[in-house]
Amino acid sequence: xxxxxxxxxxxxxxxxxxxxxxxxxxxxxxxxxxxxxxxxxxxxxxxxxxxxxxxxxxxxxxxxxxxxxxxxxxxxxxxxxxxxxxxxxxxxxxxxxxxxxxxxxxxxxxxxxxxxxxxxxxxxxxxxxxxxxxxxxxxxxxxxxxxxxxxxxxxxxxxxxxxxxxxxxxxxxxxxxxxxxxxxxxxxxxxxxxxxxxxxxxxxxxxxxxxxxxxxxxxxxxxxxxxxxxxxxxxxxxxxxxxxxxxxxxxxxxxxxxxxxxxxxxxxxxxxxxxxxxxxxxxx
Numbered sequence: 001x002x003x004x005x006x007x008x009x010x011x012x013x014x015x016x017x018x019x020x021x022x023x024x025x026x027x028x029x030x031x032x033x034x035x036x037x038x039x040x041x042x043x044x045x046x047x048x049x050x051x052x053x054x055x056x057x058x059x060x061x062x063x064x065x066x067x068x069x070x071x072x073x074x075x076x077x078x079x080x081x082x083x084x085x086x087x088x089x090x091x092x093x094x095x096x097x098x099x100x101x102x103x104x105x106x107x108x109x110x111x112x113x114x115x116x117x118x119x120x121x122x123x124x125x126x127x128x129x130x131x132x133x134x135x136x137x138x139x140x141x142x143x144x145x146x147x148x149x150x151x152x153x154x155x156x157x158x159x160x161x162x163x164x165x166x167x168x169x170x171x172x173x174x175x176x177x178x179x180x181x182x183x184x185x186x187x188x189x190x191x192x193x194x195x196x197x198x199x200x201x202x203x204x205x206x207x208x209x210x211x212x213x214x215x216x217x218x219x220x221x222x223x224x225x226x227x228x229x230x231x232x233x234x235x236x237x238x239x240x241x242x243x244x245x246x247x248x249x250x251x252x253x254x255x256x257x258x259x260x261x262x263x264x265x266x267x268x269x270x271x272x273x274x275x276x277x278x279x280x281x282x283x284x
Contacts, residue, residue, distance in 0.1 A: 034261050041259030046070035051227050051243060057252040067253070071260050073229045074240040077144065080231075081223065081239060082209060084148035089155040090205055096156075097163025097201075098189055104168075113164075120157035127153050128218035136222055144237040147223030154215065155208040162204020166197040199279035206275035210268045216241040240264055 045068070052060075052069030060067050096112070103109040127150055135146040170193060178188035194201070219225075224236040225246065244260045247253040 031265070034258060034265060038258030038260075038262035041256065042262065043070075046259055047075065048072050050229050051238070051246070051256075052253070053227070054250050054252045057250075061252060067255055071240060071243050071256070071263065073226060073238045074243040074260065075263075076229055076231070077147075077223065077226070077237040077242075078213065078239045080233060080237065081144050081148040081151055081219075082213060084145070084233065085151035085155055085212070086205075086209065088148075089152045089159060089208070093156045093159025093205075093208075094163050094194070094201060097160040098167060098194065100160065100164045101167035102185065102189065116157045116160050119153070120161065123217075124154060124215050125217040125221075128221035131218060132221040139234070141234075142222060142224035142236040144223055144233040144235070147219050147237065147239070148233075150218035150222045151212045151215070154212045154218065158208035158211060159201075159204055162207070163197070163201050166200030166204070167193055169200075170196055203275040203279045206271045210271045213268060213271075214241050214264055216245050220245070 047070055049068070049070040050073040051071065052067060056069070057067045096116075100109050100113050100116075104113075131146055131150040131153065135149050136142055139146065174192060174196060175188055178192040179185070183191065219239050219242050223239060223242065225238045225242045226236045227238070230237055240260055240263060244257055244264075247257045247260065
């Protein structure tokens with residue numbers, strides 16, 4: 001009987017190991033392909049120069065030289081639009097998540113929670129179309145502002161849900177102690193509960209940023225793209241995902257896809273490592 005159980009245990013153990021390896025193979029294959037094709041493009045000029053024209057790229061290819069230029073316009077656009085989106089989405093998401101955690105049995109809160117889940121599952125292309133109607137048409141032009149609105153809409157559900165779930169797992173005694181010391185519910189939330197949940201909330205914020213940084217469809221309807229380094233937020237602006245799409249559609253620029261893709265992967269990797277490190281330090 002014992003031998004039979006041990007045999008079953010070994011079979012299950014090795015089955016799990018094999019399935020885990022099979023799951024990791026596609027991920028490692030993607031990472032390896034992007035890294036080996038794109039690492040040699042990560043030069044100083046790649047990060048500091050704007051996207052080259054198709055003519056310049058064609059001439060460089062004909063001469064057997066590396067394609068000049070880089071993705072500086074996309075990096076600046078991505079940072080600006082993410083920054084503007086985060087300024088609005090983070091405080092609104094945290095406050096909304098705190099409200100849902102404190103009023104989980106309230107009918108209005110339940111409706112908001114349902115709508116949050118619905119918004120989180122909405123395809124990004126739909127959000128891009130809605131933002132086009134709400135922002136681009138009234139402003140009579142594509143802009144970084146419209147792009148940031150689309151990213152903000154996509155970030156908020158993730159921040160709301162992470163804040164709500166993190167606050168719900170806090171010990172009830174934490175809130176009770178704050179109320180017993182004379183604080184009202186709002187003060188206890190701001191001074192006790194939110195600081196205690198900072199690690200989980202901060203991780204959720206960075207994961208939300210990681211989620212939207214690679215979105216292309218919403219930005220195609222809102223920011224449109226630009227081949228120049230631009231700081232005006234009321235004008236069309238590029239982003240790294242938009243550049244990857246543009247490179248794919250231009251045979252002369254397709255080699256730049258790998259460097260831009262590797263940059264995005266490294267950026268998301270740094271965000272995730274930072275989130276885990278800060279959450280671990282805060283919890284200690």
